[in-house]
Amino acid sequence: MNIIIIEDELRTARSLETIIKEIKPNARITGQYQSVEDSVAALSETAQPDLIFMDIQLADGLSFEIFKSVKITCPVVFCTAFDEYSMEAFKSNGVDYVLKPFSKENIKEALRKVDDLKNFFQQKITPDIESLLQRLSPQSGKTSFLVFKNQKYATVQTDNIAFFYIRNDSTSLMCFDGQEYTLSQSLDNIAASVSAKRFFRVNRQYLVNFKAIKEVEHYFLRKLYVKLVIDTPEKLLINKEKSHSFLTWMEER
Structure with a gap:
């Protein structure tokens, strides 16, 4: 089985590759791509793989844009932090998902479902992307x-809640009224549970509420400096790779 991984977090992509090879030793990872642009170029120039693992939020936008430029004829497993309602939208269109943060059992189950749906995908039925977007x-x-x-x-x-952040190896939330509380959940788990329309993971330390954003400025090295209506312990900086997806997220309100 030839598999492509489309994921802008290199650590996540490497972890996914390791798990896939443990489950399917004969699987070949034929490509790893971090952006919509690179994915479109690769899928346009080479033969389609047997399966694609695809993140939704990439370095330069949403992965749904890939389907507008390339006809995907193989099954796609979306890796996403969207909530359960959104997941049902994907599943009703014949596409499985892996909820981040994923485990080996999650990937194993996804691969099993893909095997079970092999005959379905051989019909070259692709997901209705516009329908998915409308139902989110x-x-x-x-x-x-x-x-x-x-x-x-x-x-x-x-x-x-204005923002969640990691402080002294613990996760805390800060309310708009200045009240602060420590949580037992990891920031990854929190990001997976809140609305992706309302909250954005600006970096590894901060998850911010759209309503808390006061203004955004250009910063050194093509980064973005995000100012909130409530003070944060550190400057909120977004690296250049994530800037485009952040601005797209802000625009799509």
């Missing part, structure tokens, strides 16, 4: 978080 709910995602402070449990509404 911008209001979906986790609506509250359970917090513990001063020996008391309470819930914080997600709408009231």
Whole structure:
């Protein structure tokens, strides 16, 4: 089986490749690409693989743009942090998904489903991308978080959270009113549970609410400097590889 991985996080791509080879030793990873542009070029010039693992948010935009330029005739497993409602949209179109952060069991199950659907994909049926986009709910995602402070449990509404961030190896949330709480979940898990329309992972340390963004400036080395309506312990910088997807995310409100 020839497999292509389209993923802008190199560490994630390497981890995915390792897991795939453990599950299917005869599988060949014939290409790894980080952007829409590179993926389109590669898929236009070479034969289609047997399977594609595809992230949704790439360095230069959403991977759905690939389908507008290239006719994909093989099954695609989306790797995404979208919520359960969005996942059902993918599944109803005959495409499986892996929810980040993924495990070996997640990948094994996805590969099993692809094998089961082999006859279906041989019909060269591709996902209805426009339908998927229309069915993604911008209001979906986790609506509250359970917090513990001063020996008391309470819930914080997600709408009231300005940003999540990693501080001293722990994950914390900061509310618009300045209240701060420590969480037991990792930032990766939180990013996977909140609405991708409302929150953006600007870097490895920060996940910000769209409503908290005050302004964005150009910074050195083609980075972006994001200023929030509430102060952050460090400057929020977005590297040049992620700048395009961030600006696209801001524009699509």
